[in-house]
Amino acid sequence: MxxxxxxxxxxxxxxxxxxxxxxxxxxxxxxxxxxxxxxxxxxxxxxxxxxxxxxxxxxxxxxxxxxxxxxxxxxxxxPSWRADTEEGVRGARRDALTTCCCVVLLLAAVIAIAVLSS
Structure with a gap:
C-alpha cells in the first residue's frame, strides 16, 4: 500500500x-x-x-x-472505466479516434463551404 x-x-x-x-x-x-x-x-x-x-x-x-x-x-x-485495463485502453483509443474524425469532418466542411462560396 x-x-x-x-x-x-x-x-x-x-x-x-x-x-x-x-x-x-x-x-x-x-x-x-x-x-x-x-x-x-x-x-x-x-x-x-x-x-x-x-x-x-x-x-x-x-x-x-x-x-x-x-x-x-x-x-x-x-474495467472500461479504468486506465490500467485492456478495455480502458481500447476505450481511450476509440475516444481519441472519434475526436480526430470529428475534427477532420469539421475541417472538410469548412473547406467545402469556402470552396463553394467563392
Missing part, C-alpha cells in the same frame, strides 16, 4: 485530473465514480476575459478514502 497523499494545509479539494490519477480511471469517468461512491463535490467558478467557466472539484479526503478502497479491492470499478 502506498503512503497517503497529504495535501498542503488549506488544500482540501482536488481537480478531476488528480482524482483520475489517484483512482487510475479515465478522466471522463471521474464524475460517475465520484457520484457512485459518495465523494463530495463542489462547483468552482472562474472569471476571465472570455467570461465565466465552471469546474467541479472533489473532496481530497474522500478521494483518498476511495483510492484506498480501490487499492484494497473493497471497491471494484467497471
Amino acid at each position: 502506498t503512503t497517503p497523499d497529504v495535501p498542503p494545509s488549506g488544500f482540501s479539494w482536488v481537480q478531476a485530473d488528480r482524482a483520475a490519477a489517484l483512482w487510475t480511471v479515465r478522466r471522463k469517468y471521474v464524475p460517475q465514480v465520484a457520484s457512485a461512491h459518495g465523494v463530495a463535490t463542489q462547483e468552482r467558478k472562474g472569471y476571465g476575459t472570455l467570461g465565466t467557466n465552471t469546474c467541479t472539484v472533489y473532496s481530497h479526503a474522500e478521494v483518498q478514502r476511495l483510492a484506498a478502497a480501490l487499492e484494497s479491492g473493497e471497491v471494484v470499478l467497471d
Whole structure:
C-alpha cells in the first residue's frame, strides 16, 4: 500500500485530473465514480476575459478514502472505466479516434463551404 497523499494545509479539494490519477480511471469517468461512491463535490467558478467557466472539484479526503478502497479491492470499478485495463485502453483509443474524425469532418466542411462560396 502506498503512503497517503497529504495535501498542503488549506488544500482540501482536488481537480478531476488528480482524482483520475489517484483512482487510475479515465478522466471522463471521474464524475460517475465520484457520484457512485459518495465523494463530495463542489462547483468552482472562474472569471476571465472570455467570461465565466465552471469546474467541479472533489473532496481530497474522500478521494483518498476511495483510492484506498480501490487499492484494497473493497471497491471494484467497471474495467472500461479504468486506465490500467485492456478495455480502458481500447476505450481511450476509440475516444481519441472519434475526436480526430470529428475534427477532420469539421475541417472538410469548412473547406467545402469556402470552396463553394467563392
